[in-house]
Structure formats: structure tokens, C-alpha cells
Amino acid sequence: MRIPAAAIKTNASGTTIVIDRKGKPTTVHVLATAHGQSVVEGIAEGIEVRVEAAR
Numbered sequence: 001m002r003i004p005a006a007a008i009k010t011n012a013s014g015t016t017i018v019i020d021r022k023g024k025p026t027t028v029h030v031l032a033t034a035h036g037q038s039v040v041e042g043i044a045e046g047i048e049v050r051v052e053a054a055r
Contacts, residue, residue: 005038007049021048 007018008030017025018040028042043049 001041001043001045001047002037002039003043003049004051005033005036007051008038008040018043019050021050023050 003018008028009017009019011017011025015027016030018028019025020043026043026047028040031039031041033039
């Protein structure tokens with residue numbers, strides 16, 4: 001699945017995660033990243049992920 005690269009986080013234990021719309025963290029495996037987008041495994045197609053707003 002392709003998601004914004006900004007949605008990908010690394011937690012304290014070093015696991016790569018995304019946070020879904022409801023705030024639930026899900027472990028993902030990043031396959032590739034380019035032009036602000038990442039291709040990941042570990043989440044279902046259609047899941048909405050959170051992206052932090054720029055400050």
C-alpha cells in the first residue's frame with residue numbers, strides 16, 4: 001500500500017509504525033520511499049493513516 005512518508009514513525013523500541021484514524025498504532029515494513037510517498041506492508045488497503053501537520 002502507498003502512504004505519505006510523513007505518516008511513518010519509529011517508536012521507542014525501534015519498530016516502524018503508522019497511526020490509523022482511530023489512534024491505533026500498527027507495525028509496518030517499508031519497501032520503498034520516493035517523492036514523499038512510501039510503499040509499505042502490514043496495513044490493509046484503504047486504511048486511513050494520520051500525518052502530523054507542519055509547524
